[in-house]
Amino acid sequence: MAMAKEQLIENVVGRVLSLLGEEGASSCGYEKVDEAVAAAGAAQKAWQWDFSLEARMRVVDRLRRDLLEGDVIREVSALALEETGMGRLDDKLIKKRLAVEKTPGPEFFATKAVSGDHGLVLEELSPFGVIASITPSTNPVASVFNNTLCMISGGNGVVFAPHPGAVKSTLRALEHVTRSLEASGAPSGLVTTLTQPSMENLGLLMEHRGIQLISATGGPGVVRAALSSGKPAVGAGPGNPPVVVDETADLRAAARDVILGCSFDNNLPCIAEKELFAVNCIADELKKHMLESGAFELKDPKDVGKLMELTLRGDAPNKACVGKSAPWLLEQIGLKVGGDVRVILVETPEDHPFVQVEMLMPVLPLVRVADFDEALAASLRAEHGFRHSAAIHSTHVVHMSRMARAMETTIFTKNAPSYASIGVGGDCPTAFTIATTTGQGPTTPLSFCRTRRCLLHGAFRIV
Numbered sequence: 001m002a003m004a005k006e007q008l009i010e011n012v013v014g015r016v017l018s019l020l021g022e023e024g025a026s027s028c029g030y031e032k033v034d035e036a037v038a039a040a041g042a043a044q045k046a047w048q049w050d051f052s053l054e055a056r057m058r059v060v061d062r063l064r065r066d067l068l069e070g071d072v073i074r075e076v077s078a079l080a081l082e083e084t085g086m087g088r089l090d091d092k093l094i095k096k097r098l099a100v101e102k103t104p105g106p107e108f109f110a111t112k113a114v115s116g117d118h119g120l121v122l123e124e125l126s127p128f129g130v131i132a133s134i135t136p137s138t139n140p141v142a143s144v145f146n147n148t149l150c151m152i153s154g155g156n157g158v159v160f161a162p163h164p165g166a167v168k169s170t171l172r173a174l175e176h177v178t179r180s181l182e183a184s185g186a187p188s189g190l191v192t193t194l195t196q197p198s199m200e201n202l203g204l205l206m207e208h209r210g211i212q213l214i215s216a217t218g219g220p221g222v223v224r225a226a227l228s229s230g231k232p233a234v235g236a237g238p239g240n241p242p243v244v245v246d247e248t249a250d251l252r253a254a255a256r257d258v259i260l261g262c263s264f265d266n267n268l269p270c271i272a273e274k275e276l277f278a279v280n281c282i283a284d285e286l287k288k289h290m291l292e293s294g295a296f297e298l299k300d301p302k303d304v305g306k307l308m309e310l311t312l313r314g315d316a317p318n319k320a321c322v323g324k325s326a327p328w329l330l331e332q333i334g335l336k337v338g339g340d341v342r343v344i345l346v347e348t349p350e351d352h353p354f355v356q357v358e359m360l361m362p363v364l365p366l367v368r369v370a371d372f373d374e375a376l377a378a379s380l381r382a383e384h385g386f387r388h389s390a391a392i393h394s395t396h397v398v399h400m401s402r403m404a405r406a407m408e409t410t411i412f413t414k415n416a417p418s419y420a421s422i423g424v425g426g427d428c429p430t431a432f433t434i435a436t437t438t439g440q441g442p443t444t445p446l447s448f449c450r451t452r453r454c455l456l457h458g459a460f461r462i463v
């Protein structure tokens with residue numbers, strides 16, 4: 001009898017624990033699109049109308065604190081690495097911390113007021129409502145932290161649609177978000193996610209009447225789909241960032257910065273240096289410094305051929321190699337190198353696929369050019385008009401200025417690793433959704449809001 005009672009208690013405790021676990025795991029996750037949107041819709045209304053600015057600020061501050069506390073960042077970073085098999089743990093920790101600490105919050109908003117002979121006009125940024133946020137496999141957790149902070153700071157609710165290859169880590173990141181939001185009294189369901197992000201569900205989500213804005217971060221397919229939905233969209237598409245080093249650059253610093261930027265998270269960031277154009281007269285010295293800074297040069301044409309066979313599938317990268325480390329890639333073609341090798345450097349002509357394809361792995365083609373003009377022309381061709389990102393290392397003011405203007409990229413970095421432009425050692429807020437196609441640029445809470453005007457005729461000017 002005693003045994004039966006003990007067994008019963010054990011069973012009940014086990015069931016309660018498992019229910020708690022399940023609830024924790026699914027409190028923000030929904031199989032059905034309708035349910036995810038309905039939950040976010042109800043919560044968003046309460047968030048917009050029942051929460052003062054001060055209350056929203058408190059919720060967002062607490063969310064930042066909770067995500068930075070204990071082991072959260074390490075846990076979700078390790079999970080993203082394990083699930084996707086892409087990137088480097090040390091860099092993933094930096095990315096998540098950056099997303100939590102340097103994403104702007106509700107304090108970013110300022111009301112615009114114009115007073116004149118006819119009275120007063122106010123312009124304020126108002127939430128769209130519920131945003132469908134479609135996130136990439138290359139950045140699953142940092143995008144979720146960054147988008148959540150931006151979107152709810154502007155008074156919106158969110159339904160995330162994770163990449164099918166990153167559902168587990170996205171869900172886990174959102175569980176931490178949800179736990180914090182609930183603990184600080186934010187409306188339940190403000191941030192939800194689909195647990196079955198099939199193409200069919202993505203279509204249903206984008207077309208859903210309860211979705212007022214689509215945020216699409218990824219390759220050309222998802223941006224095209226968002227723009228064809230007929231809804232307002234924030235389209236953050238692909239890039240292929242060139243970096244130029246001219247004859248006036250500090251070559252040691254340029255070599256170090258190019259290696260650091262190119263190898264950050266094994267080249268997964270869309271802003272990371274993907275091809276290098278070096279002016280011929282400094283190319284050898286630059287290469288020497290790069291080899292001292294973590295590059296390994298692949299010279300034998302047979303090895304280069306093997307690397308191409310391994311890493312390319314037609315005019316796209318082999319997905320199995322995206323975000324893999326330089327030593328891992330080299331090992332696959334039979335070369336063993338130390339763990340301190342961060343980048344595989346290959347001298348190529350301009351029309352080589354390593355130059356023209358967005359590889360998303362630490363394979364850096366170096367193209368020799370006669371002068372800055374040739375470097376600029378080749379950079380424009382390699383960027384393919386994405387208007388995403390580009391960089392230069394130079395002390396020549398005219399070169400820097402000409403390239404910044406000609407590239408017309410959303411982000412242009414001078415004399416620093418590309419990641420400085422999202423706040424790692426750069427004085428700017430961070431963004432993991434860089435709206436290239438639709439033009440909002442590196443997104444902030446303002447990017448997810450709409451402008452509304454309110455006019456009072458005949459009064460309220462005080463001077």
Ligand code: NAD
Nearest residue numbers: 136137162163218219221222225236237238239270433434
């Ligand atoms: P991806 O395009 O394969 O997937 C991104 C998201 O879009 C996923 O959630 C996926 O399920 C969804 N998706 C893909 N095709 C779709 C379609 N036809 N209709 C609807 N949804 C679709 O991208 P990825 O491989 O996960 O990420 C890498 C790409 O994302 C690179 O091109 C990179 O440059 C780009 N990226 C851009 C930014 C930016 O801010 N501009 C940030 C990160 C990544």
